[in-house]
Amino acid sequence: MGAKVKTMERRGSTFIERIYLVEIFKGMARTLSHLLRNLKDNSKLYVRHYPEVQPEIPAGWRGRHRLTTHDDGTVKCVACFMCQTNCPADCISIEAGERHDDKAEKMPVSFNINLLECIYCGYCVEACPLDAIRMDTGIFSLTDNNRQAFIIGLDELLTTPGAYPEEDQKKGGA
Amino acid sequence: MFAEVLFIAFAALSILGAIGLILFRHPMKGAMSLIVTMISLAGLYALLSAELIFVLQLIVYAGAIMSLIIFIIMFLNIQDNDLPIEEGRYLYLAGGIAVIIPIACFMIKVVKSIPAHQATIVGNGFGGVKEVGLVLFQDWLLPFEIVSLLLLVALIGAVVLAGKRRLLK
Amino acid sequence: MSLLDIFMIAVRVAFSAFIPLCFIAVCVWMERRGAGFFQDRAGPNRAAIYGFRAAGLVQNAADGIKLFFKEDMISDHIKHKFFFVMAPFIVFFCAIISFAVVPFADTLVLGGRGYVMQGIPMDIGILWFLAVTGFSVYGIILAGWSSANKFGLLGSLRSAAQVISYEIPMGLALVSMLIVYGTVNLSEMAQYQGQLLFGFIPMWGAFLQPVSLMIFVIAAFAECNRTPFDLAEGESELVAGFHVEYSAMKFAVFFMGEYVAMFASSAIIITLFFGGYQIPFLNTQALITFAKPVAFFMMIGLPIGMYYFAGWIRRNNVSHYPRENDPRVTEANVYIKCFWGLVVIIELLLIGILICQSGGSAAHVFVALLQICTFLVKVTMMIFVYIWVRWTLPRFRYDQLQKLGWQMLLPLALLNIFITSAVVIALS
Numbered sequence: 001m002g003a004k005v006k007t008m009e010r011r012g013s014t015f016i017e018r019i020y021l022v023e024i025f026k027g028m029a030r031t032l033s034h035l036l037r038n039l040k041d042n043s044k045l046y047v048r049h050y051p052e053v054q055p056e057i058p059a060g061w062r063g064r065h066r067l068t069t070h071d072d073g074t075v076k077c078v079a080c081f082m083c084q085t086n087c088p089a090d091c092i093s094i095e096a097g098e099r100h101d102d103k104a105e106k107m108p109v110s111f112n113i114n115l116l117e118c119i120y121c122g123y124c125v126e127a128c129p130l131d132a133i134r135m136d137t138g139i140f141s142l143t144d145n146n147r148q149a150f151i152i153g154l155d156e157l158l159t160t161p162g163a164y165p166e167e168d169q170k171k172g173g174a
Numbered sequence: 175m176f177a178e179v180l181f182i183a184f185a186a187l188s189i190l191g192a193i194g195l196i197l198f199r200h201p202m203k204g205a206m207s208l209i210v211t212m213i214s215l216a217g218l219y220a221l222l223s224a225e226l227i228f229v230l231q232l233i234v235y236a237g238a239i240m241s242l243i244i245f246i247i248m249f250l251n252i253q254d255n256d257l258p259i260e261e262g263r264y265l266y267l268a269g270g271i272a273v274i275i276p277i278a279c280f281m282i283k284v285v286k287s288i289p290a291h292q293a294t295i296v297g298n299g300f301g302g303v304k305e306v307g308l309v310l311f312q313d314w315l316l317p318f319e320i321v322s323l324l325l326l327v328a329l330i331g332a333v334v335l336a337g338k339r340r341l342l343k
Numbered sequence: 344m345s346l347l348d349i350f351m352i353a354v355r356v357a358f359s360a361f362i363p364l365c366f367i368a369v370c371v372w373m374e375r376r377g378a379g380f381f382q383d384r385a386g387p388n389r390a391a392i393y394g395f396r397a398a399g400l401v402q403n404a405a406d407g408i409k410l411f412f413k414e415d416m417i418s419d420h421i422k423h424k425f426f427f428v429m430a431p432f433i434v435f436f437c438a439i440i441s442f443a444v445v446p447f448a449d450t451l452v453l454g455g456r457g458y459v460m461q462g463i464p465m466d467i468g469i470l471w472f473l474a475v476t477g478f479s480v481y482g483i484i485l486a487g488w489s490s491a492n493k494f495g496l497l498g499s500l501r502s503a504a505q506v507i508s509y510e511i512p513m514g515l516a517l518v519s520m521l522i523v524y525g526t527v528n529l530s531e532m533a534q535y536q537g538q539l540l541f542g543f544i545p546m547w548g549a550f551l552q553p554v555s556l557m558i559f560v561i562a563a564f565a566e567c568n569r570t571p572f573d574l575a576e577g578e579s580e581l582v583a584g585f586h587v588e589y590s591a592m593k594f595a596v597f598f599m600g601e602y603v604a605m606f607a608s609s610a611i612i613i614t615l616f617f618g619g620y621q622i623p624f625l626n627t628q629a630l631i632t633f634a635k636p637v638a639f640f641m642m643i644g645l646p647i648g649m650y651y652f653a654g655w656i657r658r659n660n661v662s663h664y665p666r667e668n669d670p671r672v673t674e675a676n677v678y679i680k681c682f683w684g685l686v687v688i689i690e691l692l693l694i695g696i697l698i699c700q701s702g703g704s705a706a707h708v709f710v711a712l713l714q715i716c717t718f719l720v721k722v723t724m725m726i727f728v729y730i731w732v733r734w735t736l737p738r739f740r741y742d743q744l745q746k747l748g749w750q751m752l753l754p755l756a757l758l759n760i761f762i763t764s765a766v767v768i769a770l771s
């Protein structure tokens with residue numbers, strides 16, 4: 001028996017606890033102590049002053065997508081449709097075209113991801129045989145005024161840089 | 175002057191409420207009109223400077239009893255199409271009025287034959303909590319207790335009857 | 344009727360109508376910031392006018408404007424539109440007029456005439472409160488019923504049953520208070536509480552009748568539909584209870600009605616159990632005689648208190664992250680200047696009291712103002728208790744709620760009545 005068993009003490013059966021009032025006062029004293037502490041010095045609040053202070057996003061965090069490039073800046077993606085097939089939200093739509101620069105036979109002509117439908121599961125990243133799609137931009141907050149703006153295309157995907165150095169990626173990036 | 179205006183307003187409201195109670199088809203509307211009547215009656219008591227009866231009317235009749243009635247109506251959640259179609263209700267109404275008119279005439283006559291008095295406020299603190307309490311618990315203690323006993327009997331009787339029906343099932 | 348008479352009537356009616364309304368803002372603000380601080384978060388503190396956030400009070404204005412300009416919808420399935428629209432106003436109106444009988448200062452004697460400081464001077468006092476709070480059930484019932492919505496109906500069923508059944512322990516707890524005070528008039532009750540018990544404890548209802556206080560406070564919480572008795576709203580089960588179908592201003596009226604009811608019942612609790620407007624150890628007579636020393640001590644105490652308050656503002660009204668030319672520091676400076684200005688004005692008034700002849704009408708007015716302030720401070724503290732309990736306790740289950748009401752509070756209240764009357768008879 002390797003599992004550690006922790007026996008919890010059962011509460012609530014003594015007379016004092018059944019009267020309930022004493023316990024209520026105890027609880028109220030607890031909350032009051034929090035209130036007083038925070039009133040005295042409100043820098044003790046457990047809050048982040050977002051948006052002025054941004055949270056730290058670890059490398060493994062799945063943010064907005066991007067498409068990676070070869071060293072010469074051409075798109076790595078070979079339009080194999082693995083990601084599109086795998087996507088549970090069905091939000092990737094790729095159009096393939098012929099490629100003439102000897103790197104591969106196909107390349108995407110258009111590559112659209114609907115971010116409103118995306119559930120940020122990261123399956124596309126897992127599915128890609130070429131490490132061509134990643135979610136390491138560190139962008140977590142997406143806002144706009146119209147829905148069309150949330151369908152991002154090839155240009156945006158290619159131009160957004162990754163937010164983390166390559167070593168972090170190796171350790172387990174998105 | 176002011177009191178007269180109030181009196182007329184309360185009297186009109188209470189009669190309107192009573193008419194509404196009879197004429198509205200939906201029970202909720204009827205009950206709400208009854209509340210209007212109850213509250214205006216309380217207003218009339220207040221004009222007579224009978225403070226205790228005024229609040230009791232508000233607490234007991236307009237408050238407790240009516241809220242129970244409305245509670246039940248809400249509980250049953252009656253919709254308009256659940257209500258029975260009442261044919262000839264205006265006929266019945268007219269008949270009722272025809273029966274009542276002679277009695278009402280008689281009543282008005284009786285009221286008029288009461289020797290006219292200038293309406294004055296009776297005694298100091300008439301109708302206040304203390305005065306009513308003193309009268310109730312000194313002069314009328316026995317009748318008061320008998321009435322409360324009667325109510326108790328009625329209460330227990332209701333409980334017994336309700337319990338019996340459940341047993342039979 | 345002299346000009347003064349008319350003025351005093353206007354003052355007291357205005358007070359009892361507007362103070363509850365003003366306190367809506369205070370209550371909502373206290374509720375939100377308090378909730379935040381109880382839970383170690385900040386609460387709404389971003390809404391600002393030109394960078395002035397007034398500790399989050401601006402958020403209330405923003406919400407008010409939002410609710411005012413929202414689309415006011417009545418969906419088509421609602422058949423009884425008249426009742427639907429009327430319901431929130433019943434709740435709101437009942438809450439406001441239930442405050443009307445609470446005295447907020449002792450009878451003010453000016454030029455040989457006494458002026459009762461009560462919205463509607465009525466002898467029946469507490470009975471009026473009972474009657475009027477009973478009426479607010481109609482608003483809740485009508486709202487839930489006319490919404491023609493399952494959740495609404497369930498919510499109002501719960502709420503109505505709860506209010507009706509908690510009115511009984513509340514009334515019984517009151518009966519024992521009435522036995523002690525020997526009156527139903529709230530003014531007389533407050534005057535009674537100006538005495539001293541054994542010469543050193545203020546003769547407050549809370550000390551005379553702690554059991555009654557307990558029962559009354561619990562019942563008052565239930566009457567206001569506040570946590571731990573807020574099953575009528577129960578977001579997790581009933582969406583929003585009886586006001587699911589309400590939107591925009593109609594919802595806001597419900598919302599405000601709830602806070603006014605909270606204010607009114609706090610005021611009643613204060614008047615019944617915590618001495619109303621009485622300052623402990625200093626009843627009205629003593630205050631009038633010692634008006635000058637009291638004013639003098641206030642003159643000394645105010646700047647000292649203000650000094651520490653200013654320090655507190657300066658320490659806490661800063662940005663808690665690196666920021667150059669922190670605008671919150673300038674903001675804090677403006678607040679501090681405003682408060683110092685207020686203190687200076689009050690000091691000038693106090694000097695006025697000091698140079699006036701003692702025992703004159705200036706002293707009387709001063710005492711009345713002091714008592715109004717005491718009353719409001721006490722009521723604010725009671726409202727704070729409401730908020731405090733709300734953010735501490737979880738919600739009851741419905742059967743637990745009814746069990747508590749009928750099987751615990753009711754017998755306890757009855758027992759309390761018997762014991763109290765026995766003691767009162769033995770003592771008299």
Ligand code: SF4
Nearest residue numbers: 087118119121122124
């Ligand atoms: S993260 Fe998931 S849902 Fe989003 S595009 Fe990739 S596979 Fe589709």
Ligand code: SF4
Nearest residue numbers: 077078080081083128
């Ligand atoms: S991103 Fe990867 S998986 Fe998707 S089409 Fe391109 S190469 Fe294939």
